[in-house]
Amino acid sequence: MNFAESFKIALDAIWVNKMRSLLTMLGIIIGISSVIAVVALGSGSEAVIGQEFESFGVNRLFVTTSYSEEITSRDRLNHADVDAIERSFSEVIKAMTISVSGSGQIKGRQNQDPISVSLNGVNERYNGIEDIKLLHGRFLVESDVKAKRAAAVVDSGLATELFGRTDVVGERLTITSRTSMSYIIVGVYEAPMTAFSNIPGFEMPKTIHVPYTLLERLYGVGDRVNGIEINLVMDADQKTVVEDLKALLERRHDNIGQEKYMVFSAEEQLETVNRVLGLLTTVIGAIAAISLIVGGIGVMNIMLVSVTERTREIGIRKALGAKRKDILMQFLVEAVIVALIGGVIGTVLGIAFSYGIAWVIKIPPSTSLGTILLAWLFSAGVGVFFGIYPANKAAKLDPIEALRYE
Amino acid sequence: MIDIQGLTKIYDTGSIQVEALRSVDFHVEEGDFVAIIGASGSGKSTLMNILGCLDRPTRGRYVLDGVDVSSLSDPQLAVIRNQKIGFVFQSFNLLARVNAIKNVELPLIYGRVHKAERRQRAMEALERVGLADRIDHKPNELSGGQKQRVAIARALVTRPAIILADEPTGNLDSHSTEEIMQIFKRLNDEGVTLIIVTHEHEIADNAKRIVTFKDGAIVTDDRKKVINERYWPELAAYVTDYEAAGLSAEEASSDKCSEPVVPSGEVTQ
Numbered sequence: 001m002n003f004a005e006s007f008k009i010a011l012d013a014i015w016v017n018k019m020r021s022l023l024t025m026l027g028i029i030i031g032i033s034s035v036i037a038v039v040a041l042g043s044g045s046e047a048v049i050g051q052e053f054e055s056f057g058v059n060r061l062f063v064t065t066s067y068s069e070e071i072t073s074r075d076r077l078n079h080a081d082v083d084a085i086e087r088s089f090s091e092v093i094k095a096m097t098i099s100v101s102g103s104g105q106i107k108g109r110q111n112q113d114p115i116s117v118s119l120n121g122v123n124e125r126y127n128g129i130e131d132i133k134l135l136h137g138r139f140l141v142e143s144d145v146k147a148k149r150a151a152a153v154v155d156s157g158l159a160t161e162l163f164g165r166t167d168v169v170g171e172r173l174t175i176t177s178r179t180s181m182s183y184i185i186v187g188v189y190e191a192p193m194t195a196f197s198n199i200p201g202f203e204m205p206k207t208i209h210v211p212y213t214l215l216e217r218l219y220g221v222g223d224r225v226n227g228i229e230i231n232l233v234m235d236a237d238q239k240t241v242v243e244d245l246k247a248l249l250e251r252r253h254d255n256i257g258q259e260k261y262m263v264f265s266a267e268e269q270l271e272t273v274n275r276v277l278g279l280l281t282t283v284i285g286a287i288a289a290i291s292l293i294v295g296g297i298g299v300m301n302i303m304l305v306s307v308t309e310r311t312r313e314i315g316i317r318k319a320l321g322a323k324r325k326d327i328l329m330q331f332l333v334e335a336v337i338v339a340l341i342g343g344v345i346g347t348v349l350g351i352a353f354s355y356g357i358a359w360v361i362k363i364p365p366s367t368s369l370g371t372i373l374l375a376w377l378f379s380a381g382v383g384v385f386f387g388i389y390p391a392n393k394a395a396k397l398d399p400i401e402a403l404r405y406e
Numbered sequence: 407m408i409d410i411q412g413l414t415k416i417y418d419t420g421s422i423q424v425e426a427l428r429s430v431d432f433h434v435e436e437g438d439f440v441a442i443i444g445a446s447g448s449g450k451s452t453l454m455n456i457l458g459c460l461d462r463p464t465r466g467r468y469v470l471d472g473v474d475v476s477s478l479s480d481p482q483l484a485v486i487r488n489q490k491i492g493f494v495f496q497s498f499n500l501l502a503r504v505n506a507i508k509n510v511e512l513p514l515i516y517g518r519v520h521k522a523e524r525r526q527r528a529m530e531a532l533e534r535v536g537l538a539d540r541i542d543h544k545p546n547e548l549s550g551g552q553k554q555r556v557a558i559a560r561a562l563v564t565r566p567a568i569i570l571a572d573e574p575t576g577n578l579d580s581h582s583t584e585e586i587m588q589i590f591k592r593l594n595d596e597g598v599t600l601i602i603v604t605h606e607h608e609i610a611d612n613a614k615r616i617v618t619f620k621d622g623a624i625v626t627d628d629r630k631k632v633i634n635e636r637y638w639p640e641l642a643a644y645v646t647d648y649e650a651a652g653l654s655a656e657e658a659s660s661d662k663c664s665e666p667v668v669p670s671g672e673v674t675q
Contacts, residue, residue, distance in 0.1 A: 005515055016503055316499045319460060320560070321488020321516040323481045399460045403499065 003329070010334035013306070014341075021338055024302040028342030028382065029349060032375050034288035036350025040365035041357060042281030048363055052210055053270045055131050055192065059232040060096070060266040061278025063245060066259055072388055075253050075260045077225040085228065092236040096130030099227040100215040103205065104177030109162060116205045117158065119177060121212035122229065129231040132209075135171035137187035144186070145211040152183040153209040157191040175208070178218060183210065238265050292378070295342065296386035303335050303390035314394050315402025328395040335387025336380050343379025347372050407567055407599050408434035408457065413466035415452050415622075426452040428622040429466065434568070434601065439594040441610035442603045443632075444619030451572070452620070454603050458491055458570050459483045471567035488517050492561025496573035498553040500545040500560075507532065508539040510560045517564060531559035535589055551582030558589060562598070569593075571602045576608055587612050607636055 013022045065071045082098055100121030105114040114179075126132075127139045135156055144151045152173055156166045165173060166188050173183045191206070216222075232241060242263045250256045306316070314327055354365035417424040426449045434440055444450045455461040456468065457622055459475055462483075468476045471490050478486065492513075493499075500509045510528035519527070532538055535555040545553055554574060561569050571590070575583040591612060594600050603612060610616045616629045626632060632641040 002518070010502065312499070313501060316501065317512070317516070318484070319458070319487060319493050319499075320513040321484050322562075323484040323516075325481075327515060399456055403460075403495070 006326075006329045006333040007337070009330055010337050013310075014338060017306075020302060021341075024298055025342035025345065027291060028339050029275075029295075029296040031288060031290075031292030031295045032343050032346025033350035033353055033377055034291065035285050036347055036367065036371065036375055037353040037357065037365075038281060038284045038288055039371055040283075040351065040354035040367040041363060042277060043368075044354070044358065044363050044365040044373055046277055047366055049273055050270065052192075053266055055130055056266060057131065058266050059234065059238065060129060060238065061230040061232065061238070061242065061245070062099070062264040063228040063230065063249075064226060064262055064264075066262050069258065069260050071260060077228065077249070077261075078223045079225060081249060081252060082225060082228060084248065084252060085165070085230075085245065088240065089230075089245070092241055093126040093230055094233045095231045097123040097126050097129065097229050098212045098216075098225050098346040099229045100212045100219070100221070101226070102215050102219065103179050104175040104208075106158075106162065106173065106175055114176075115158070115161065117175065118205045118207050119175070119215060120207050120209050121215035122209055123212055124189050126229070129229050133190040135188045135190055136167050137185070138323065139187055139189075140209060140211055145213050148183055148211060148213040148217055150183040150214060151186045151211060153187040153189055154185055155191045155206040155208070156188050158206040158208070159185075159188050175398055179316075181218070181272055183208075216307065221329055237310070238267055241292060250367055252406070292382055296339070296382040299339055299383060300386040302338075303387055304393070305332060306334070307331060307390050307394040310394075311397060311402045311405040314397050315399050315405065318399035319403060324395040327397075328391045331391035331394045332384065332387045334384035335391065339379045339383030340376065343376045346379070347375055350375075369379055407436045407438070407471055408601075409467075409469040409560070409585065411467045413453075413456065413463045413468060415449075416464045423427045426622050427456075427463070427516075429533070430624060432617070432624065434599065436599055437594070437597050439612075439614040440602070441613035442601065442608045443605065443607065443616060443618060445605065448619040449620045449622035450603050452622075454570060454572050454601075457568075457601065458493060459486045484516075488513055489564060490567040491571040492555070492564060492566040494557050494561050494569060494571035494574045496576040498545070498550075498557050498577070499557055500553055502545050505542050505544050506548070506556045506559075508538060508621060509545070509556055510563050513560060513564045524661065527563050531563040532556070534593070535559045549582070550578050551585050553580060554582070554586050555589065558586070558593075558610070562593070563564045568599045568601060571600065573604055574602060575604070575606070583609070 063077070065075060066079060078099075086093065086096060098121075102119040102121065104117055104119055106117055108115055120126075122129075122140070123145045124140045124142045127134075132139060132153070134153075137153075139153055140151060143149070152175075154168070154173070159166045159168045159296075162168070162173070168185050168188060171185045173185055174180055177182055189209075232238065242265060245263055246261050247256075249261045250258070253260065314322075317327060317330075351365070351367055354367065358365045410430060412616065413427055413430040413432070414425070415427040417426055428449075430449075430453065432453075442450045442453065452461070457470075459470075459478075460483075463476055466476065470486065473486065473490070475483065475486055480496050487493075498508075501512065507528050508646045509524070510531050514524040514527060519668075526561065529538070529541065532541055535558050537552060537555050537559065540548060540552060540556075543552075545556070548556065558574075561571075574590075575586055578586060587609065590600055590602070594614075600613075602609065604610055614629070615627065616632045617624055618626045618632060
């Protein structure tokens with residue numbers, strides 16, 4: 001008997017027991033669809049985070065004092081350090097700014113709740129570090145920073161929230177941070193899309209860029225510098241720069257080898273995030289894959305029932321000249337087809353699920369053809385693995401006994 | 407066609423050994439029509455299983471259509487079953503899910519016959535049993551007699567060396583029984599070699615040869631004697647006595663009676 005005949009017989013047997021076949025497939029369907037959905041969302045978020053880092057700037061460094069080591073006043077970064085860094089690394093630095101972060105509140109329109117904002121104190125070169133897409137007006141300029149002007153570059157979303165429009169250059173804005181101060185809006189930038197900004201409960205406060213000098217005065221930090229943002233040129237060797245930076249600062253503060261300074265690099269963070277995400281996808285995927293094993297056992301169970309039910313049929317086929325391998329093939333093909341149909345239905349459902357979830361959390365799922373083919377191959381494998389035992393049992397039946405079976 | 411010598415089958419059940427066949431010698435010529443008769447447990451089913459290559463003898467030689475099948479492997483036996491043997495069972499053993507013609511095609515599928523030829527040969531076989539108009543019917547849409555005719559067509563379709571029928575009328579009413587036996591007789595007239603296992607004498611009487619089994623051995627292969635014993639037990643006893651005295655049965659009957667009175671000329675062969 002050839003393969004085409006086995007295939008026809010198997011399809012026929014599946015069709016005769018439609019409901020049972022569907023229930024048998026259910027385990028495989030659930031398993032494959034969850035694996036597909038998890039992988040699609042996992043690689044979807046990976047892609048989104050990758051893009052986000054790209055716009056954030058992959059060559060970005062952030063220099064600050066260590067969170068874990070004890071920092072004395074002698075170890076603290078100061079303005080002279082900033083100048084020294086700028087001098088020593090001028091060849092690899094594309095843009096650099098002292099970074100002072102703060103938070104504040106803006107009165108909402110007409111008695112609404114106040115809006116929390118985060119204040120990002122930077123210099124005029126910051127738009128060479130982060131890719132800021134201006135919609136209206138301009139970014140901070142050197143004179144803003146030098147004169148410590150209360151100039152603000154706001155997010156378009158905030159502009160809409162406060163003024164009902166985005167073209168708000170020239171408007172004034174009162175931000176309360178320690179004390180209330182009136183700012184003049186000099187620019188409006190496009191609100192960046194982030195992977196998690198659309199997940200309910202994950203809304204981040206809107207960022208307002210202001211001159212760092214203003215915040216230094218506002219918070220009275222004196223000569224202290226909390227953080228330095230640096231963007232390296234494209235071909236810079238990040239790891240070497242990071243090491244050299246630390247070494248320079250340690251020499252300047254005479255604390256060599258004490259790990260008082262930390263340099264975060266975007267690249268490193270992206271790797272970490274991707275590693276965590278990959279691990280998460282693998283773990284969830286593996287848990288989902290367990291249901292595939294359960295599904296496979298379901299297939300085996302039904303195939304065993306089917307073999308028992310069709311004992312007489314097997315006897316007839318053997319009497320008429322079917323060899324062991326013909327019978328083996330017939331039942332194996334049936335198991336594989338059940339598993340494979342389950343796999344195909346599971347794939348379709350899994351993709352549908354991932355789009356459903358994506359619609360809520362706004363992360364576009366990414367399903368590759370490779371993943372789908374792998375899923376199908378895997379379901380066929382489940383069919384073979386769990387079908388071989390029942391099929392072999394059928395093939396080994398003694399024709400005389402089988403013909404006598406009632 | 408069939409040449410069996412010293413065929414012995416012992417079932418080893420562990421504690422006891424059952425000798426189902428005891429050194430049976432048995433020959434069937436091409437075109438013969440043999441009925442094997444015997445009580446249950448006489449060994450006739452065991453012989454049938456071995457004749458059908460579903461089982462192997464413990465000892466002895468079985469040559470079927472020139473092939474010594476006593477020492478073949480399982481896959482080789484499957485090929486022999488497919489090509490040289492046609493089975494007709496008591497309970498028809500048709501596949502319930504497929505229609506008549508598909509049932510008849512089944513052995514040809516395992517014989518790797520091409521689709522078009524398969525269909526044509528199945529059609530011819532169904533015509534031979536008079537079911538050309540029922541090819542699309544599934545078994546549950548056919549009467550018992552029609553089912554058995556489909557089964558006979560299935561046995562015929564591979565043009566086997568021999569057709570083995572195991573109690574072929576056991577599940578049929580008298581009308582269908584008559585119908586099936588007529589088909590068997592006609593097929594035999596057309597040259598098909600037939601072996602029927604039965605416990606019904608009326609069925610066995612249709613055959614050219616009647617072989618009686620008892621306790622795993624052939625007790626008689628003499629059709630005339632079997633029929634005489636059945637219809638004229640006194641005469642048969644007389645003949646036996648005569649034979650014991652060294653005279654032939656013909657002499658005995660012509661001496662004692664004018665003519666042996668047997669129904670419908672069945673003995674005159």
